[in-house]
Amino acid sequence: MYTLLKKDKNTEARLGKIITSHGEVDTPNFMPVGTSASVKTLTPQDLKSVGTQIILSNAYHLLLRPGAQIIENAGGLHKFMNWDGPILTDSGGFQVFSLAQLRKIKDDGVEFQSHIDGSKYFITPESIIDFQKVLGSDIMMVLDECIPYPCEHDYAKIALKRTTDWARRSKEAFIFAKESTTRYLPCRQAGASRDTRYELFGIVQGGTYPDLRKQAVKELIDIGFDGYAIGGLSVGEPTELMYETLDVTVNLLPDDKTRYLMGVGTPQDIVEAVSRGIDIFDCVVPTRNGRNGTAFTTEGLVKIRNAKHKNDYSALDKNCDCECCKNYTRSYLNHLFNVNEILGLRLLSLHNVSFYATLMKNIRCSIEDGSFIDFKKSILDIYEKQPLKRDLSSI
Amino acid sequence: MYTLLKKDKNTEARLGKIITSHGEVDTPNFMPVGTSASVKTLTPQDLKSVGTQIILSNAYHLLLRPGAQIIENAGGLHKFMNWDGPILTDSGGFQVFSLAQLRKIKDDGVEFQSHIDGSKYFITPESIIDFQKVLGSDIMMVLDECIPYPCEHDYAKIALKRTTDWARRSKEAFIFAKESTTRYLPCRQAGASRDTRYELFGIVQGGTYPDLRKQAVKELIDIGFDGYAIGGLSVGEPTELMYETLDVTVNLLPDDKTRYLMGVGTPQDIVEAVSRGIDIFDCVVPTRNGRNGTAFTTEGLVKIRNAKHKNDYSALDKNCDCECCKNYTRSYLNHLFNVNEILGLRLLSLHNVSFYATLMKNIRCSIEDGSFIDFKKSILDIYEKQPLKRDLSSI
Numbered sequence: 195m196y197t198l199l200k201k202d203k204n205t206e207a208r209l210g211k212i213i214t215s216h217g218e219v220d221t222p223n224f225m226p227v228g229t230s231a232s233v234k235t236l237t238p239q240d241l242k243s244v245g246t247q248i249i250l251s252n253a254y255h256l257l258l259r260p261g262a263q264i265i266e267n268a269g270g271l272h273k274f275m276n277w278d279g280p281i282l283t284d285s286g287g288f289q290v291f292s293l294a295q296l297r298k299i300k301d302d303g304v305e306f307q308s309h310i311d312g313s314k315y316f317i318t319p320e321s322i323i324d325f326q327k328v329l330g331s332d333i334m335m336v337l338d339e340c341i342p343y344p345c346e347h348d349y350a351k352i353a354l355k356r357t358t359d360w361a362r363r364s365k366e367a368f369i370f371a372k373e374s375t376t377r378y379l380p381c382r383q384a385g386a387s388r389d390t391r392y393e394l395f396g397i398v399q400g401g402t403y404p405d406l407r408k409q410a411v412k413e414l415i416d417i418g419f420d421g422y423a424i425g426g427l428s429v430g431e432p433t434e435l436m437y438e439t440l441d442v443t444v445n446l447l448p449d450d451k452t453r454y455l456m457g458v459g460t461p462q463d464i465v466e467a468v469s470r471g472i473d474i475f476d477c478v479v480p481t482r483n484g485r486n487g488t489a490f491t492t493e494g495l496v497k498i499r500n501a502k503h504k505n506d507y508s509a510l511d512k513n514c515d516c517e518c519c520k521n522y523t524r525s526y527l528n529h530l531f532n533v534n535e536i537l538g539l540r541l542l543s544l545h546n547v548s549f550y551a552t553l554m555k556n557i558r559c560s561i562e563d564g565s566f567i568d569f570k571k572s573i574l575d576i577y578e579k580q581p582l583k584r585d586l587s588s589i
Numbered sequence: 590m591y592t593l594l595k596k597d598k599n600t601e602a603r604l605g606k607i608i609t610s611h612g613e614v615d616t617p618n619f620m621p622v623g624t625s626a627s628v629k630t631l632t633p634q635d636l637k638s639v640g641t642q643i644i645l646s647n648a649y650h651l652l653l654r655p656g657a658q659i660i661e662n663a664g665g666l667h668k669f670m671n672w673d674g675p676i677l678t679d680s681g682g683f684q685v686f687s688l689a690q691l692r693k694i695k696d697d698g699v700e701f702q703s704h705i706d707g708s709k710y711f712i713t714p715e716s717i718i719d720f721q722k723v724l725g726s727d728i729m730m731v732l733d734e735c736i737p738y739p740c741e742h743d744y745a746k747i748a749l750k751r752t753t754d755w756a757r758r759s760k761e762a763f764i765f766a767k768e769s770t771t772r773y774l775p776c777r778q779a780g781a782s783r784d785t786r787y788e789l790f791g792i793v794q795g796g797t798y799p800d801l802r803k804q805a806v807k808e809l810i811d812i813g814f815d816g817y818a819i820g821g822l823s824v825g826e827p828t829e830l831m832y833e834t835l836d837v838t839v840n841l842l843p844d845d846k847t848r849y850l851m852g853v854g855t856p857q858d859i860v861e862a863v864s865r866g867i868d869i870f871d872c873v874v875p876t877r878n879g880r881n882g883t884a885f886t887t888e889g890l891v892k893i894r895n896a897k898h899k900n901d902y903s904a905l906d907k908n909c910d911c912e913c914c915k916n917y918t919r920s921y922l923n924h925l926f927n928v929n930e931i932l933g934l935r936l937l938s939l940h941n942v943s944f945y946a947t948l949m950k951n952i953r954c955s956i957e958d959g960s961f962i963d964f965k966k967s968i969l970d971i972y973e974k975q976p977l978k979r980d981l982s983s984i
Contacts, residue, residue, distance in 0.1 A: 231921070232930045237912070260899065260924045267900055268920060276916045504655065505662055517632070521671045525663060526626070529655045535627045536931060 195393070196221075196421060196452040196473070204567040206444065206471035209558060212421075212452055214280040214332035215391040216272065217247070221452070221473040222557050224464065224550045225250040225282060226481060230259065231275040234481050235540040236547065238277040244516050244548035245555060248279060248332075250476040253325055254286025254293070257315065258308050262328050270330030282333035282476070285322045287397070288425070288457070291340040299339065301356065319360040323367040323394075331392060335423060336364035338397040343431040350401040357399045358413045365417050368394040393420035395454060401426060402435050404442045411446040421452030424472075428458045437466060444471045461490060461553055462577045465570040468557055479582070480550045484543035487531045488582070491549065495580045496524070498542065503528040516548035517541075590788070591616075591816060591847040591868070599962040601839065601866035604953060607816075607847055609675040609727035610786040611667065612642070616847070616868040617952050619859065619945045620645040620677060621876060625654065626670040629876050630935040631942065633672040639911050639943035640950060643674060643727075645871040648720055649681025649688070652710065653703050657723050665725030677728035677871070680717045682792070683820070683852070686735040694734065696751065714755040718762040718789075726787060730818060731759035733792040738826040745796040752794045753808045760812050763789040788815035790849060796821060797830050799837040806841040816847030819867075823853045832861060839866045856885060856948055857972045860965040863952055874977070875945045879938035882926045883977075886944065890975045891919070893937065898923040911943035912936075 200209040212219040226233045226241065228249045233241060241249065251271060268274035271281055290297065294306035294315075303318030319337045326334040337360050339353040372392075396419035400406030414422060424443055427436050440455070447453050455472045458464065464475055480490065489496040491511035496503075498510070506524040518527075518541040530538030553573070560569035595604040607614040621628045621636065623644045628636060636644065646666060651657075663669035666676055685692065689701035689710075698713030714732045721729040732755050734748040767787075791814035795801030809817060819838055822831050835850070842848050850867045853859065859870055875885065884891040886906035891898075893905070901919040913922075913936040925933030948968070955964035 230924075230928045230930060232925060232928075232932045235931045235935070237916070237932065237936075239912070239916075255928075259928050260920075264899060264920060264924070268902060268918065274918075274921055274924075276921070504659060507663060517634070521632070521634075523663065523669075525655075525659060526669055526671070529625075529659070529669075530627060533625045533627075533650075533654050535625060536630045536934065537627045537632065539931065540630070540935065541632075 195391075196450065198449055200561060202469075202561050202566050203564060205469040205570070207468050207557075207561050207566050208471055208473060209561045210452070210473055212248075212280070212333075212474075214393075216278060216280045216332050219248045219280055219474070220558055222464075222468045222554055222561075223247055223474050224554045225474065225476040226547050226550070227252075227476055227478045228275070228277075229478075230255045231265075231271060233543075233547070234485065235536070235543045236481075238275065238279075240517075240544055241277070241547065242279070244544065245551035246279070246547060247551075248282060248474075249277060250282050250284060251329070251331075252284050252286060252289065253322055253329065253335075254284075254289035256283075256329065257286065257317070257325060258310055262325055266328045270328070272330055280332040281329070282395075282454075282474075283326050283329055283331040283335065284456070284476075285326070285335040285337045285397075286317070287335075287338040288340045290317070291342075299356070301359070303337075319363040320367040323364055323371055327371045327392075333393045333395060333421065334368065335395050336361045336397055336419075338399055338425055340426055340429070341399065341401050343402065343426075343429045345401050347401075347403055347406075350403055350406055354400050354406050354410055357397070358410065358417075361396050361414055361419075362417050365394065365396075365419070395419055395421040395423050395452070397423045397425040397456070398443055399426045402431055402439050404439070407439060407443045408446060411443060415448065419451070421454060422447045423454040423456050425456045427455065428463070428477075433463075436463075437470070440467060440470050440472075447471075460577065460582050461573050464553065465557065465573045469566070469570055480546035481543050483582070484546040485539045487538070487542065489542050489549075490546050492576075494576045495582065498524065498527045498538075499531045500528075510542075510545055511549070514545065514548060514552070516545050518545040518548075590786075591845065593844055595956060597864075597956050597961050598959060600864040600965070602863050602952075602956050602961050603866055603868060604956045605847070605868055607643075607675070607728075607869075609788075611673060611675045611727050614643045614675055614869070615953055617859075617863045617949055617956075618642055618869050619949045620869065620871040621942050621945070622647075622871055622873045623670070623672075624873075625650045626660075626666060628938075628942070629880065630931070630938045631876075633670070633674075635912075635939055636672070636942065637674070639939065640946035641674070641942060642946075643677060643869075644672060645677050645679060646724070646726075647679050647681060647684065648717055648724065648730075649679075649684035651678075651724065652681065652712070652720060653705055657720055661723045665723070667725055675727040676724075677849075677869075678721050678724055678726040678730065679851070679871075680721070680730040680732045681712070682730075682733040683735045685712070686737075694751070696754070698732075714758040715762040718759055718766055722766045722787075728788045728790060728816065729763065730790050731756045731792055731814075733794055733820055735821055735824070736794065736796055738797065738821075738824045740796050742796075742798055742801075745798055745801055749795050749801050749805055752792070753805065753812075756791050756809055756814075757812050760789065760791075760814070790814055790816040790818050790847070792818045792820040792851070793838055794821045797826055797834050799834070802834060802838045803841060806838060810843065814846070816849060817842045818849040818851050820851045822850065823858070828858075831858075832865070835862060835865050835867075842866075855972065855977050856968050859948065860952065860968045864961070864965055875941035876938050878977070879941040880934045882933070882937065884937050884944075885941050887971075889971045890977065893919065893922045893933075894926050895923075905937075905940055906944070909940065909943060909947070911940050913940040913943075
């Protein structure tokens with residue numbers, strides 16, 4: 195349940211709180227991505243040590259491996275992966291449309307082949323709600339159709355109609371799931387969680403077309419969700435077009451519900467989106483870049499493989515107190531990447547997740563004390579000089 | 590400095606202690622291998638959390654990457670990698686003879702090309718002592734010539750003569766290093782450590798020939814070392830031949846010095862060698878097998894990729910209290926390996942290093958209370974049924 199605590203005077207930035215049965219999430223906040231029930235290289239204890247409050251996982255990936263039965267037997271995703279904080283699960287719509295093979299979109303649902311082994315699946319809006327109930331997600335997402343960029347208006351409109359239909363069906367399945375201790379679909383046997391404090395978010399699609407985005411918001415609000423996600427951005431469109439699309443969308447969303455910008459982003463994208471009223475984010479940027487040797491620091495991007503770090507015995511980020519920055523030098527981290535030691539991937543991932551957690555905390559503090567507009571400028575000053583290619587998928 | 594605390598009544602097993610300037614090592618003990626200044630996937634904090642007292646690193650690998658200057662600038666290997674406990678460094682003799690390319694053995698030293706980039710190196714017994722002083726090793730090893738198995742007696746004898754000559758020169762260089770604050774070799778400038786509590790171990794070679802092994806021990810004792818390593822075993826010879834060679838060697842070694850069996854081994858090899866009087870061990874077996882998905886447990890080997898673990902929600906080892914066993918199930922670990930998540934490699938490595946630390950602690954307790962012979966039998970009962978291919982190199 196979202197509570198709006200404060201609105202920034204100078205921007206649309208909001209301070210808020212989401213209460214879940216696995217704990218509270220202060221917003222604005224960022225969710226590290228644990229695609230396959232693991233935030234890559236890190237343990238839940240690592241995540242807690244740097245202040246992570248909520249993680250994202252992915253129904254598509256978990257459906258393929260390990261599958262519903264194993265997670266159900268474990269008692270849900272929290273127990274399976276030993277993370278006792280809130281989890282938001284993406285429905286997998288994005289992956290069905292970006293990763294899966296031989297996809298057949300029907301009005302009823304989507305038939306596709308696993309990108310891992312080619313085995314066939316048929317998912318529906320209802321089955322994905324059912325699966326997210328098995329996972330025990332604190333925040334579930336509806337199944338949506340993600341269109342690529344660019345995309346013709348005609349097709350974007352057809353896809354949006356389907357997404358809205360699916361959203362309506364998802365909501366019905368969700369209500370059934372909440373009211374019943376059995377499943378919407380009769381295929382599973384074991385008892386589901388009795389805790390009904392989980393939420394369902396709708397996803398605004400419509401490509402980069404303002405008319406379709408507005409239509410999508412209106413239709414989703416008519417159905418009514420616990421929160422609203424903005425999907426289909428950061429998929430290759432120019433940055434300005436992303437912000438423009440955000441501008442025509444965010445302000446139409448209700449004040450008293452969480453607003454989630456999916457798959458975003460870089461520090462500059464985050465402060466821009468927060469200033470437009472976004473509450474939560476997810477992105478593989480911190481972990482994937484960590485594994486590739488790129489660190490986010492308070493002085494900008496650091497490419498740790500660069501030879502200039504060989505003899506640099508200072509911390510990766512002198513303003514950071516994560517385990518990586520407290521205990522190791524840039525010289526040592528450069529060496530670890532140079533000799534392909536896994537510890538390097540782990541330490542940079544930890545630092546980057548720490549950087550993002552601290553970034554969000556500083557954003558919240560600055561909204562609290564009225565200085566967000568200055569904080570935003572300080573982040574843009576550092577990061578706009580160093581463009582980082584956006585990641586297109588949450589694989 | 591080694592202190593013999595107790596001898597077992599039923600076997601040759603010894604309880605002892607090595608005091609170094611970075612802390613004490615209770616013996617028998619096992620050194621996880623941190624080849625390139627990292628025990629793969631693990632932090633020093635992880636190692637301490639499972640009771641590791643001493644680690645091994647490798648002069649050959651560190652000479653190639655990152656090289657002497659970077660570690661010297663860092664203030665030595667302990668600071669470079671943030672491990673403040675004792676470090677034993679192998680001289681790299683084994684790697685020069687197993688990994689390096691275009692090797693030319695001269696009486697003065699060895700010329701070889703890096704297996705990484707083909708660049709040329711010339712090392713001598715003196716330069717390797719000098720380098721280990723730069724590293725700040727608590728226990729240094731002499732440069733030796735490692736012969737393969739099988740090897741003709743004639744060649745084994747020639748190699749042994751060279752190894753003994755090199756041992757004598759190593760000792761001279763070591764005495765010079767201890768007595769001088771400058772270096773034996775004039776090529777480096779910066780001041781070296783004033784702490785002179787570091788030790789030098791000789792290495793007994795001689796292949797599987799009893800006459801050469803006996804000769805090697807005699808010659809090394811004549812030179813005089815702080816400890817004696819047995820090298821050139823576990824390089825492909827039959828297990829029985831390894832134990833026979835150990836039998837003719839160990840008892841000739843002085844009681845008041847550390848005895849180190851290099852590159853060994855499996856739990857069964859360790860209890861066999863302890864019962865013959867060995868004090869310390871190193872091997873990549875726990876970490877390499879951890880990364881390959883094989884765990885050592887109190888009930889024997891567990892191959893975590895095996896499908897039977899998919900629905901096993903018990904701990905990897907119910908008798909272990911490491912972070913892996915306390916927090917995760919076999920089902921989850923199976924999933925992590927199944928989807929190639931790095932966290933799986935990390936958790937199994939941690940558990941295996943924990944298993945080895947606990948194995949050594951239990952060996953020490955059993956020597957202390959007189960039950961070692963029973964403890965040895967219990968390990969053999971579990972592990973002799975499950976032969977594990979020995980690793981041939983400490984890469």
